[in-house]
Structure formats: structure tokens, C-alpha cells
Amino acid sequence: MNHHLLLAIHIVAASVWVGGHLLLAVKYLPKALRERNVQIILNFEKGYESLGMPSLLLLVATGIAMAYDYGVPVSHWFSFSDPIEKVVSTKLVLLLSTLALAINAQLFVIPKLSEKNLKLMAVHIVLVTLLGVSMLILGTFVRYGGI
Numbered sequence: 001m002n003h004h005l006l007l008a009i010h011i012v013a014a015s016v017w018v019g020g021h022l023l024l025a026v027k028y029l030p031k032a033l034r035e036r037n038v039q040i041i042l043n044f045e046k047g048y049e050s051l052g053m054p055s056l057l058l059l060v061a062t063g064i065a066m067a068y069d070y071g072v073p074v075s076h077w078f079s080f081s082d083p084i085e086k087v088v089s090t091k092l093v094l095l096l097s098t099l100a101l102a103i104n105a106q107l108f109v110i111p112k113l114s115e116k117n118l119k120l121m122a123v124h125i126v127l128v129t130l131l132g133v134s135m136l137i138l139g140t141f142v143r144y145g146g147i
Contacts, residue, residue: 003069010062010139016055018136020048021129029125036115041125045110063091070142083146090147091135098131 024044032040067073067088078089105124113121141147 001065003066006062006066006069009058010066013055013058013062014132014136014139016051017059018129018132020052020055021125021132024048025125025129029122033118033122036118038113038115038118038121041118041121042110042113060095063088084142085146087138087141087146091138094131094135094138098128101128101131 024041028040028044032038064074067077070084070088072085072088076085077092080086080089101124105121109117109121109124138147
């Protein structure tokens with residue numbers, strides 16, 4: 001697939017993923033905390049999941065394809081050997097951190113979500129949002145040769 005098309009898909013998917021989490025963290029989370037109402041978070045998640053998860057899958061697929069386009073195959077991941085590979089590997093570390101938080105939330109936090117553990121869910125939301133923004137910013141460094 002054409003690199004420019006991969007990049008366009010990646011950017012749109014990142015807009016959905018990061019934008020959705022920013023919206024959740026800035027608009028819905030403060031209201032849920034203020035009102036101590038977990039349903040606000042659950043309703044957002046229910047509506048966003050059908051768009052957010054496909055976006056995340058597209059981000060992973062296009063990210064891997066673009067890494068190969070930049071000469072960073074899987075055999076070079078986590079070597080931190082050159083500037084572009086450092087971006088790829090750092091984004092992968094952040095992605096794995098995001099997945100760990102998501103699994104933890106899905107298995108342990110959301111099934112028992114209540115007013116009592118709403119702050120724990122808030123920590124998950126803020127961390128996933130910060131990780132997403134960090135990955136987005138890291139991606140911009142590829143244009144300038146990496147980090």
C-alpha cells in the first residue's frame with residue numbers, strides 16, 4: 001500500500017483514538033467525578049467502543065506497515081539503534097502500556113465499577129489519554145528524522 005495512504009489512515013485513526021480519549025478525559029470524566037456517577041463513563045465507553053477499537057486496530061496495522069516502509073522490521077524492534085527505530089520502539093512500549101491498562105480496566109475495574117472505585121477508573125482514563133497523546137507527538141518526530 002502507498003506510504004502516503006497508510007499515513008493518512010494512521011492520522012485519521014489517531015484522531016479518533018486520541019480525540020475520543022481527550023473528550024472522555026476532559027468532558028465526561030470531570031462530570032462523572034463531580035456527580036459520582038459511573039454511568040456517565042459507561043455510556044461513553046459503550047458509544048465510543050465501536051469506533052475506538054477499530055481505530056486502534058488500524059493504528060497498529062498501519063504503524064507496523066509504515067515501520068517496514070521506514071526500514072524498521074520486527075527484527076529491529078526494541079534495539080533503539082537509530083532515530084526512526086527509537087520512535088517505533090518507544091511507540092510500541094507506549095502501546096503495550098496502553099494495552100496493559102486496557103486489559104486491567106476490562107478485567108478488574110469496569111466489572112466492579114462503582115462510586116467507590118471511580119477514581120481508579122479516572123487514573124486509567126488519564127493514563128491512556130496521556131499515552132495516546134505521547135504516541136501522537138512521537139509520531140511527528142519521524143518527519144524530522146526520528147529521536
